[in-house]
Amino acid sequence: MADSAPQAPGQNEERAKSKKIGALKALLPFVWPYRSLLYAALAALVITAVISLTLPLAVRRVVDNFDTENAYILDQYFAAALGIAGLLAIGTGLRYMLVTRLGERVVADIRKAVFDRVIAMSPAFFEKLMTGEVLSRITTDTTLILSVIGSSASIALRNILIFVGGLVLMLATSPKLTGLVLLIVPAVIVPILVLGRRLRVLSRENQDWIAASSGNASETLSAVQTVQAYTHEAASRVQFSDVTERSYDAARRRISTRALMTVIVIFLVFAGIVGVLWIGARDVRAGDMTQGALVQFVIYAVMVAGGVAALSEIWGELQRAAGATERLVELLTAEDSVQDPDTGLLLPEPVAGRITFENVTFDYPSRPGTHALDNVSLSIEPGETVAFVGPSGAGKTTIIQMILRFYDPASGRITLDGVDLAHLRRDAFRKAVALVPQDPVIFAASARDNIRFGRPDATDAEIEAAAKAAAAHDFIAALPDGYDAYLGERGVMLSGGQKQRIAIARAILRDAPVLLLDEATSALDAESERAVQSAVDTLSTGRTTLIVAHRLATVKKADRIIVLEDGRIVASGPHDQLVAEGGLYARLARLQFTDGMAAE
Incomplete structure (x- = not known):
């Protein structure tokens, strides 16, 4: 038992299934019953994104009116900026509450649906899948989905809005500088796409090994008296350690790939911003744009760059959640070898027992x-x-x-x-x-x-x-x-x-x-x-x-x-x-x- 090299479940045939982020669409039937909560969360998200995009406008007014003789106007701009910050804080808190509540509700429903499905499966199903792995999918995989619905998805949507809105307002502020910024976009997108594919495979492998580790522990602990009676503790420790280390190795490779993607994206984004700022500073000195306009552009550029950087990180979370969703969908759609008829016949009453x-x-x-x-x-x-x-x-x-x-x-x-x-x-x-x-x-x-x-x-x-x-x-x-x-x-x-x-x-x-x-x-x-x-x-x-x-x-x-x-x-x-x-x-x-x- 301890001598055999463990294999991650589905390592060969199932791995090919985890190729597209579209697997997350399978969550829609669970989200749809709570669409009113979803719409409210989306509304809060859009409002906070719009408020965030108005802050640089207020900052520009403040900077451009530093030299004004009328202090009252400057005070109004500061008050407006403070009011916008307050609205942003309230909207962000509301968005967090709605989205987190939605995530918890949906994940609870998914757990119940998976358990309802699995508990009705015939014994043949459990000949092919360890109970510990099923439990891992119900717990670990649903936790990943919770992180997506309750956090990552809303943050991704918010950053997409910030990216698009910021880009539009950058264009309105300075078409010339915006054009220069757009030149670096392809350089950012390419590593996201290339490394993202690698990340999907590693994420699925990581989850498979976690499930294998859980299944191994469950099987051993459920027979702990037999293990101890046969002094098999050392061999069981070696086997569990092997599976756990393989899980860690898969996680390490996933983390390294994601870290590399983050490093490349952030460096390219901020290197591009520094170059654009250098050109913008020369335009201010030449009188082609005001200091406030440059500050406004810089803030929008930082917001857009931050949005891209956040999206690169969230993309990795979405990849992991896509793999987790596939694994749960496999349980929900698993075909039972024993099927009940759609409309079953009735036994004669009372039952005689022939x-x-x-x-x-x-x-x-x-x-x-x-x-x-x-x-x-x-x-x-x-x-x-x-x-x-x-x-x-x-x-x-x-x-x-x-x-x-x-x-x-x-x-x-x-x-x-x-x-x-x-x-x-x-x-x-x-x-x-x-x-x-x-x-x-x-x-x-x-x-x-x-x-x-x-x-x-x-x-x-x-x-x-x-x-x-x-x-x-x-x-x-x-x-x-x-x-x-x-x-x-x-x-x-x-x-x-x-x-x-x-x-x-x-x-x-x-x-x-x-x-x-x-x-x-x-x-x-x-x-x-x-x-x-x-x-x-x-x-x-x-x-x-x-x-x-x-x-x-x-x-x-x-x-x-x-x-x-x-x-x-x-x-x-x-x-x-x-x-x-x-x-x-x-x-x-x-x-x-x-x-x-x-x-x-």
């Missing part, structure tokens, strides 16, 4: 060509308890995942009460299913909230009843705060068996007609297993129950046992019949009930 597999073949996207299920046909009647057994990798858990429609079969179909799952909306038919997964998921919340996850509208009494049925009440009540005790991230406060009992209580509370138990009692001690098994027996009454288990003692009471091997059904029947027939099940039973006991 499940049918008709010639189902399926390969996991990460293992194409290897059948997880191979032409499986199976019918499970309402209220029947069916157990699935077989070696690891036989397809037992895949059956559960297909019923939940985490994946679609490559061929064949799966029906619930005679309706093809592909014709139902996933959020509709999953309400009829309760799952206890092989690895129970415990959220960073209280015990009560973890159980209530099964049915958010459940009362406290119903939650406690479910916990008692799952043999979880006693250990929950013994916690310092009882049902309100905080269980920690991923349930670090609980043992493996306690986590499973919380997950079983959650499924009991859901009270669904179809119950899926994937190794639901694998982490329980003998006493707890007996209690939970009794609860499961009670719960499964009148419900269609599918049990996946390696321990055959937990499935002996099933109405029917399905034996899977290499994705195929190789035997089916009750326990006694399968033992009498010999074959794979009899061999597994002999290992567990005879050799296994002898070994103990």
Whole structure:
């Protein structure tokens, strides 16, 4: 793991997509609902730009009237300049408030839209993209967009107005000097365009490495106990350090390119201004223009030069935001391998729980060509308890995942009460299913909230009843705060068996007609297993129950046992019949009930 050289996500195929600043257009659908706020911000921006452009006019009047005998006129010009400065301050503050508020609102909507999209994606999506990278896009990339909407974009527009307006007023002040200034414009534009393209590529690479670093840290920290148990801390540090250093290296090259562009632009701009001033000073001495006119021209020239310099820096920010926008748009437009129909069919009410597999073949996207299920046909009647057994990798858990429609079969179909799952909306038919997964998921919340996850509208009494049925009440009540005790991230406060009992209580509370138990009692001690098994027996009454288990003692009471091997059904029947027939099940039973006991 540590020896492999990390690769930035999408380093080859995705990098080509980040070529145009036009990617920022994708933000318009998020900005448009708040167009009134946008228009107000633009109005404030235009007003402040116009006020800024009037200041040099007042300064010119002051300079040209230094020698006047009427001090009152000079006082009026100073008062006017002070009033303009006050208006500029108020307008700038208003612009900042409106634009920042707009940016925060739009970014909040983008984060919600991305999360809403990602949380509905099927597991196949997360086989290709690390969770840490998704989180990086939701946090880091949206922060870049916030900087653009809440600051850079308005500053860019303001400087464009200052540049255009200042250029016009420069022309009105002195066409000759303005013509000389315009000669240096091509020299400024060329490095912006040339280095800007390089900056786009580096910005996208930098963001990719940041996401890779975040994904690596997330994966390692989520398995920190395994990392420590295998004394893998040093190797994990090396790997994270490598990815982080690559991120830094990409950032360093981006910063160097941007700094070079800034140096070239600012030097060319101000070198040109110095040359123009030299010529202007000679014109004043010759009497061709007044001192006030030269000062006015100089101020406009500085404003125009400052605007160009600011635009060169903001261009780099816009490049980074364009890359960030592309990465977020990729999530928003990602195609899910499992699609809901536009208008889903309705399940018959009440849901009986009849499940049918008709010639189902399926390969996991990460293992194409290897059948997880191979032409499986199976019918499970309402209220029947069916157990699935077989070696690891036989397809037992895949059956559960297909019923939940985490994946679609490559061929064949799966029906619930005679309706093809592909014709139902996933959020509709999953309400009829309760799952206890092989690895129970415990959220960073209280015990009560973890159980209530099964049915958010459940009362406290119903939650406690479910916990008692799952043999979880006693250990929950013994916690310092009882049902309100905080269980920690991923349930670090609980043992493996306690986590499973919380997950079983959650499924009991859901009270669904179809119950899926994937190794639901694998982490329980003998006493707890007996209690939970009794609860499961009670719960499964009148419900269609599918049990996946390696321990055959937990499935002996099933109405029917399905034996899977290499994705195929190789035997089916009750326990006694399968033992009498010999074959794979009899061999597994002999290992567990005879050799296994002898070994103990």
